Amino acid sequence: MTHLSRAQLQQDLCYINGQWTGAEQTIPVHNPATGEQITSVPLLKEVETRLAIEAAHAAGEAWAATSPKQRAGLLRRWFDLIIEHTEELAQLLTEEMGKPIAEARSEIAYGAAYVEWFAEEAKRINGDLIPDGQASRIFTVVKQPVGVVAAITPWNFPSAMLARKLAPALAAGCTVVAKPAEQTPLSALALAKLAEIAGLPAGVINIVTGDPVAIGRELCSNALVRKITFTGSTNVGKLLIRQSADTVKRLSMELGGNAPFIVFDDADLELAVTGAMNSKFRNAGQTCVCANRLYVHASVYNQFVEKLTDRVRKLRVGNGAEDVDIGPLIDSRAVAKAASHVRDAVAKGATVLVGGGVHSLGENFFEPTVIRDVTAQMLVTQEETFGPVAPVVRFEDEADVIRQANATEFGLAGYFYSSNHARAWRVARALECGMVGINTGLISSEVMPFGGIKQSGFGREGSHYGIDDYLIIKSLCHGDLN
Ligand code: ADP
Numbered sequence: 001m002t003h004l005s006r007a008q009l010q011q012d013l014c015y016i017n018g019q020w021t022g023a024e025q026t027i028p029v030h031n032p033a034t035g036e037q038i039t040s041v042p043l044l045k046e047v048e049t050r051l052a053i054e055a056a057h058a059a060g061e062a063w064a065a066t067s068p069k070q071r072a073g074l075l076r077r078w079f080d081l082i083i084e085h086t087e088e089l090a091q092l093l094t095e096e097m098g099k100p101i102a103e104a105r106s107e108i109a110y111g112a113a114y115v116e117w118f119a120e121e122a123k124r125i126n127g128d129l130i131p132d133g134q135a136s137r138i139f140t141v142v143k144q145p146v147g148v149v150a151a152i153t154p155w156n157f158p159s160a161m162l163a164r165k166l167a168p169a170l171a172a173g174c175t176v177v178a179k180p181a182e183q184t185p186l187s188a189l190a191l192a193k194l195a196e197i198a199g200l201p202a203g204v205i206n207i208v209t210g211d212p213v214a215i216g217r218e219l220c221s222n223a224l225v226r227k228i229t230f231t232g233s234t235n236v237g238k239l240l241i242r243q244s245a246d247t248v249k250r251l252s253m254e255l256g257g258n259a260p261f262i263v264f265d266d267a268d269l270e271l272a273v274t275g276a277m278n279s280k281f282r283n284a285g286q287t288c289v290c291a292n293r294l295y296v297h298a299s300v301y302n303q304f305v306e307k308l309t310d311r312v313r314k315l316r317v318g319n320g321a322e323d324v325d326i327g328p329l330i331d332s333r334a335v336a337k338a339a340s341h342v343r344d345a346v347a348k349g350a351t352v353l354v355g356g357g358v359h360s361l362g363e364n365f366f367e368p369t370v371i372r373d374v375t376a377q378m379l380v381t382q383e384e385t386f387g388p389v390a391p392v393v394r395f396e397d398e399a400d401v402i403r404q405a406n407a408t409e410f411g412l413a414g415y416f417y418s419s420n421h422a423r424a425w426r427v428a429r430a431l432e433c434g435m436v437g438i439n440t441g442l443i444s445s446e447v448m449p450f451g452g453i454k455q456s457g458f459g460r461e462g463s464h465y466g467i468d469d470y471l472i473i474k475s476l477c478h479g480d481l482n
Helices: 044-063 068-084 088-097 102-123 160-172 186-198 214-221 236-245 269-285 297-314 332-346 398-406 419-429 466-470
Strands: 014-016 019-021 026-029 038-043 128-131 139-143 148-152 176-179 206-207 225-231 249-255 259-263 291-297 351-354 370-376 389-395 413-417 436-438 471-478
Touching: 014 088, 014 186, 019 038, 019 176, 019 259, 019 471, 038 186, 044 139, 044 176, 044 206, 044 436, 068 088, 068 102, 068 160, 088 186, 102 236, 102 466, 128 398, 148 160, 148 186, 148 214, 160 176, 160 225, 160 398, 160 466, 176 214, 186 206, 214 236, 225 466, 249 370, 259 269, 259 370, 259 398, 269 291, 269 297, 269 389, 269 413, 269 471, 291 297, 291 419, 297 332, 297 351, 297 389, 332 351, 332 389, 398 419, 413 419, 419 436
Parallel strands: 148 176, 148 225, 176 206, 225 249, 259 291, 259 413, 291 389, 370 389, 413 436
Antiparallel strands: 014 019, 014 206, 026 038, 128 139, 139 471, 351 370
16 A cells, blocks of 8 residues: 555545545635644535435445454554554644644554554454243343444544544444534544545445534434434533434533542652643643643642642743644634633632743743632633643642532543552542543543543443443343243
């Protein structure tokens, strides 16, 4: 196979039923670091979405009938192609999304890991054999693909968030219509290009770009779509849940977070500062599992804040294509939100130790920021900031900090640092969230179930649980066996 260049991987058309398809109207795709337009992609609406759904449905029967080994082989080929094109995919990702190129490479590897994992899991979709009280009867349980899946993905991890939906869906025998975020469609289209080369049959993966409201409405109301899997904001998630009620669809929702990051007095402070840097400043704070609120015990508060501020001062901000730690935020609206959170905190008595405002590089850049003397009354602890702002709250007591940590409608990730084993177990169980980092700020892995509770959603991605979201359980009662 010939190696595709960065330019050859950039697709400006949608992928429907194995065809690269355009539209009269298009939407521009911009580089957030420079403001330049990279290209434009089709502006599709209901009609084209319906065609994509029908293509996925038509391809579904043959795809579901392939053997697990066949599906595993195709996914494995796709995985190999993604890995082989890591550099080109990473460049495309940085260009459309802004993250530093080193992080873009990690994202490609992270997304690919789901493809590899679910290639393997395709072969392990096992059922059960259940004996009955009556000798003349026995039950078997078989697992079958749920059917056509609609996947809607966000801009912050445009490659990995799609890979981790496509891979389990395809492994299970489902076909997919995917809608990437309008800011970052190119990473999704490039993955589809590689899937095409890998030999995935026409109609198995369809990518539609365009009007989110029109596409979303069709995906939710069309009875051929049996499942919606969504990663994005809680508000859009709630809308999709409501819109899917009439056709009673299976749903997986990975929504917003407001992760607490707690440093107890018995923590290894150096480790905790490194964890906070990783968790808070990766992707410029634009991850749903980002530490959003840092709680530090009063006895180590000043020390922690000082060390954190020193580290944040050293962060290099710039165009992600260069050797920097922090790229631009996705757009000036994101910058405005970070700025408003800092302003609100300062107005209510907090102090900015470093950063705090729009960066001199331009309207899409925000200065890496640390704020101290933060309280529960401030927006920065109540809402997801989604920017490079670390607000640090002082606490005295374990029970109180757990209460504060849980005082949110969200429940995606939580983190804490402690060297006390009993405390670690106690706090891990008490935190109301789907994932807990204990003495680490980086938790994601394809082998771990990723997902939230409360208004952070439901369903799990990755791990051996992940494929269940794309399977139905069917019970067969075998009678008259005597
Ligand atoms: P953010 O605010 O971080 O952009 P969103 O939840 O708005 O998060 O976006 C996540 C994904 O949801 C994107 O693909 C976006 O296009 C999509 N989206 C936004 N609004 C709708 C909608 N009404 N119906 C379906 N998808 C939508």
